[in-house]
Amino acid sequence: MTIQILPPQLANQIAAGEVVERPASVIKELVENSLDAGATRVDIEIEKGGSKLIKIHDNGSGISKEELGLALSRHATSKLSSLDDLDAILSFGFRGEALASISSVSRLTLTSRTAEQSEAWQAYAEGSDMAVKVIPAAHPVGSTVEAVDLFFNTPARRRFLKSDKTEFTHIDEWLKRIALVRSDIHFTLKHNGKMVRNYRATSTQDQYLQRLAQISGKKFAEQAIEVNCQHDDLKLTGYIQSPFFESPASDTQYFYVNGRLVRDRLVNHAVRQAFAEHVTGEHASYVLMLELDPHQVDVNVHPAKHEVRFHQSRYVHDYIFQALQSALLQVGRLAVDRVEQPERGSTSVNRGYATPEPVSSQEGSGNYGVADSGYLSHDYPHERQSGAEVARNRFATSVSPSSRPAQAQSRTGASTFRAQAELPSAEAIASYGELLQTPSVAQADIDSKSMQSAAPMPPTLAGEFWVLAKGERLSLLPIKVVASRLLRDEILHKLDSGLVSQPLLMPVSIAMDETWIDTVAEREQLLRKVGIEVTIRLGQLIIKKVPPYLRQSQLVTVIPELLQWVRFEEPSNEALASWLAKHDEKRFESAPDTWSAFSQLDDNDREKLILKAKVLPWQSWLEEHPSD
Known part of the structure; x- marks a missing residue:
């Protein structure tokens, strides 16, 4: 067979095999385009689990008439223009393949209007050469994409679709994931004409906790520990399951890197390892968001963009592990302090402030060892710290159970701990504290009298x-x-x-x-x-x-x-x-x-x-x- 250039439609369908796995994949690509366009509201409408109709409407910046035809072309994108841009990607999309791939396996129309235009325009691809036709239309500022009859021209792919209920479940699960990290966006989802999800935009922590409860369950939202940790160019925020609950409050296990949901072995291992000494084990629930310099992470790994590579993987692993372990240890020790304070008669529970000693942990560091010098491993000797410096410069990790009843507070610098309305018994906490204790913590907790003697x-x-x-x-x-x-x-x-x-x-x-x-x-x-x-x-x-x-x-x-x-x-x-x-x-x-x-x-x-x-x-x- 002689070498030849593939027809545009066939090339797009081949690309669609990587990008468009099922209706949920189409919605992911289209909604991410809406977010990249600066939309604050995204309305999703589907029929028959997305196989019959997928319609995405947003109030983003829109696409001008001159660029509308390019939008359906392969490798056409506004997200990057040079190789240097590829090294620091913050947008969801950047390949320029999604719309062209989707239009090759469905009947797709794109309607859009910018604020500068007096009227909207509609584009759709037709014919085997995928020529784009643009016609006038009525539409507010923003964009609407309709994909009808998914895989109508690829029967083999269509036969692999599951039942409408199963496909809807995949769409619903993806929407939950994006709604947790983009709490500033109002999302709605209609299925067969019925409104099934309405996630309103949030601007306060209490509003976010309501969205968290709506998505991950009330139990998780009430008992979750808030994590807010920053060190140099790394920042970790989110919520993790409290160690005082023996079984997971939900099956929520989401990790985001610069706003992008990822499935990464390295970060999953760091999270599991942080919980390894706790009763919740590797099934602990969490919603965690890692922010770092985009130059330090490669998102151009897989067409579906759910995998990443860190340039300093060991550094990132140790940071996540130490931040979460410190948060869990702080909560355990602060809770013990809260229970013991009335017995010692030192401070009132409702108005007292305790200053726990810095936490240093070594055990459980695994192949990514956490040394005396803080979370930095021996791969970073230029950033080593002495034991005293670690005690002073421990991560500024803010941890607090997210439940609204706040009967007690303990502070370490700017960190706050809001106790739950109900805590386990003193005996249970003391027993659990022994499980959490590591050798280095035990040494750090030697009282001053023993040290002096x-x-x-x-x-x-x-x-x-x-x-x-x-x-x-x-x-x-x-x-x-x-x-x-x-x-x-x-x-x-x-x-x-x-x-x-x-x-x-x-x-x-x-x-x-x-x-x-x-x-x-x-x-x-x-x-x-x-x-x-x-x-x-x-x-x-x-x-x-x-x-x-x-x-x-x-x-x-x-x-x-x-x-x-x-x-x-x-x-x-x-x-x-x-x-x-x-x-x-x-x-x-x-x-x-x-x-x-x-x-x-x-x-x-x-x-x-x-x-x-x-x-x-x-x-x-x-x-x-x-x-x-």
Whole structure:
């Protein structure tokens, strides 16, 4: 077959295969064009689930008569004009394919008028060459697009459409998603002549919460925690499920990047990981909006534009994770403070203000490790902070349950916490607080009296040893040995109730040894206790979840090593704790933090660790090297 240029209609229909999957795809493209045109109201009308009629009317800026013909042409757009524009896209559309693709698989007419024109004009494509015809029409300022008989000329595609009810459900779900992020727009939806959705524009938080309740359910809107966090050029806002509710309030899980709904593994992993230590788990509900420099994100990944790539993916992941985890921890601690204040007699619940200590969390950082220096990982040494700086410069995260009854407030700088009308019991909150507690938080929460009573930290040598002098004995105590012992004790304490497992961003697959089948089945309870979740499929051992202590280890060797070990014996908790501590490469604490924790040990435990110090023969050295 000879090479030839495809006819325009065939080329458009091929493009439509990527852009137009179903009626909901058509509505998505057309409504996004309306939003790009500056519309404040968008009316959607459909018949038979959108297969018979899709009509979109907006009050945007409209299209002039001179450009109306171009609007239905392929690769015609007003959103960008050069390659540089492609690197910083803020509009929904930019490919210039949607209208041409839709017009090739439906009977499409576009009617529009600008404020400068005295009359409106209507355009439609006809013939195999997709020639555009423009005629006068009556229409207010704005645009109306009608797509009739979707896939009428591609019967094979039409047969893949589901029932009218199913197609309407997809349209309704998409409208909910766009209505949550564009609360400034008035959306209406009619189906078969009946008004089924009417989302009025909002300008206040209370109005937005009403829209949130309308879309995601009253339960979620009443108990959701508001998140408002900004750091440099990153800003995260929205609502997340309260950790005090054991089951998800709804199936709402929406994440937006610069106003665009995305389905991205990286951000989904960061959100799940932030909730990993909470009872809500990976099924937590959330509506989150991330804003960042458009130069730092690539939206030109997929024709449907629901995927993005971040130029600094690790940086973005750590930011989302730390912001959400800090929000959840703040709410937990503030709620505890609110319950405990009357008992301490320090402050009235209804009028008191508490200033919680800065929260620092390391556990659960996963492959995108959250280091002592804040949320920034070791990939960004130029932005590292000391522990004290982190305490002062922690994200300015504002968190508050969104329910309107506000009986108590706690403030940290500009952050506010509006307590719910009803909170769990003090015992429940205290128990939950133990689940939330991480080692670094525990260290940050050491009271001032204990800190004052702790001995001052001795000098360090090469950042790896403490120099200890007792009497005439001079010795070097390895900081890593102490940190490892402290970590072992921490793991041992948690093993009684089982370790928290965290999902991997990408499951790890290993060629399976036949003996593992029986081992995994027999030691299922033990694996669950240490937070490991594996499955066997198609001759592969698939590692799905591991405890935070193994996140930085080489899982392809560590997990087989564990399976070989437990195949012949069931290790004690002490042995398991030692094994996990040995493989936790990322938990080498800073010398001051480790010394603080070391100082809290009882005398016997401290002496046992001091015995591991290396004694320096300083007397004999001086004898061999006398001073002049």
